[in-house]
Amino acid sequence: MGNGTATADLDVALEKHRTELTGYCYRMLGSSFEAEDAVQDTLVRAWRSYEKFEGRSSLRSWLYRIATNVCLDMLTAGNKRARPMDLTESTPLARAALSPRPDNTWLEPMPDARVLPTVEDPAEAAVAKESVRLAFMAALQQLPPKQRAVLILREVLAWKASEVAELLGTSVASVNSALQRARATLAERADAGPEGAVSDPLDEEQQKLLERYVQAFEGYDMTALTALLHEDAIMTMPPFDLWLRGTADITGFMTTIGASCADSRLLPVQANGLPGFAHYKPDPENGGFSPWAVQILEISDGRITGFHCFLDTQRWFPLFDLPLHLEAEADEIEKGV
Numbered sequence: 001m002g003n004g005t006a007t008a009d010l011d012v013a014l015e016k017h018r019t020e021l022t023g024y025c026y027r028m029l030g031s032s033f034e035a036e037d038a039v040q041d042t043l044v045r046a047w048r049s050y051e052k053f054e055g056r057s058s059l060r061s062w063l064y065r066i067a068t069n070v071c072l073d074m075l076t077a078g079n080k081r082a083r084p085m086d087l088t089e090s091t092p093l094a095r096a097a098l099s100p101r102p103d104n105t106w107l108e109p110m111p112d113a114r115v116l117p118t119v120e121d122p123a124e125a126a127v128a129k130e131s132v133r134l135a136f137m138a139a140l141q142q143l144p145p146k147q148r149a150v151l152i153l154r155e156v157l158a159w160k161a162s163e164v165a166e167l168l169g170t171s172v173a174s175v176n177s178a179l180q181r182a183r184a185t186l187a188e189r190a191d192a193g194p195e196g197a198v199s200d201p202l203d204e205e206q207q208k209l210l211e212r213y214v215q216a217f218e219g220y221d222m223t224a225l226t227a228l229l230h231e232d233a234i235m236t237m238p239p240f241d242l243w244l245r246g247t248a249d250i251t252g253f254m255t256t257i258g259a260s261c262a263d264s265r266l267l268p269v270q271a272n273g274l275p276g277f278a279h280y281k282p283d284p285e286n287g288g289f290s291p292w293a294v295q296i297l298e299i300s301d302g303r304i305t306g307f308h309c310f311l312d313t314q315r316w317f318p319l320f321d322l323p324l325h326l327e328a329e330a331d332e333i334e335k336g337v
Contacts, residue, residue, distance in 0.1 A: 010050060014043050017060060021067050023115035027131060027152050028071040030081030030141045032108045032319055035115075038074060042067040057166070065167045068149050075145040081107045083138050083308075084236045084243035091242050093249040096257060098240045106238040107138055109294055109310045111320050112270040124158075129273030131156040134296060134308060137272070139189045143182050150175055151182040202275065205302055210268075210275055213297070213304065220262040222251040230303040237293075237309045250307065265289050269320050271296050278322045279309070289326040291317045 018039060025042075026035035045066050046053075053062055082105065091097075115132055119125050130136060131152070140148055149168065153159040154175070161179075165172045202210070209228060216224035226247045235250045236243045244250050254261065266277040276296040280289035291313035298306030310316050317324055 014046055017063050019117040021063060025067055025071055026110050026115050027140055028148055029074060030107045030137060032110045038070045041070050072145050079104055080141045083107050084241050086138055088241055090245040093252045096242055096253060098242060100239040101241050109271045109296055132273045134272050139186050143185055147178045147182040150178040154179050206299055214266050217266060218264060222255060226251055228304050230305045233305055233307060235307045237311055239312060265326055280326045288328045291324055
């Protein structure tokens, strides 16, 4: 076999693992862009050292070992990505101030298509989705890096303890001990607040809830929106550290500081195993609509419990392959909207 063919074959073999490796690195790092960089680094390292790969393990295991090392190196800086409610108390609307924090503070959103490989088994698909949800991702970020790797490999990817021990160059006993400690930390956090429960695919009730949400939001109808929100619903807006709890503060914010979002448009997106929307607000200068946020919704018991708006549109809209401008539709132009 000629060298060019071998190279092309290796490229194809490595590329097959890109989505699942991106999912792994994203869970490890909490950042969409760092995850994609880590996978690129992993594939380059694998390509360069392929001649040393002796085939004692599968290509997949070997790639996970490289990816784990890349992520552990990136995590030595000690940064833990978080959600606003992991860092501060909620702010009453009367004291609401929009103070941004640096990008590397925040847990970042991720399109499902980039991290969830297609799998046949519905149970496996459900676990994969649950393990990229914002609440679980935020909990993972609280674990020390090695525990994080053990928990993801054992609980999410269903590796055996012996396989994880080999990958990390440690003993089965130390893998089991790390897993116990990681589970205990996650169990403590599970009591921290309303956790969204979304069926996969969305059931009829959840679909209707989202349709009503789009109508209420695009119509900026606060009475209708209040009826859809859980009384303890949480609203976040990274890169700002402000977060709000409860329908009165959320709708109060939307009609004061957030009033320019009236007459917005929402396009559905799939992010973090949850329903979401690309939020475009009216663009008075150019006409049509300009990007404002990627919204990710958490749902439980027929209500919206979390309403998370990621505002850095120059980063998020290209990541989700979303246009950076929406034209006004003809009927809106005629009405003078």
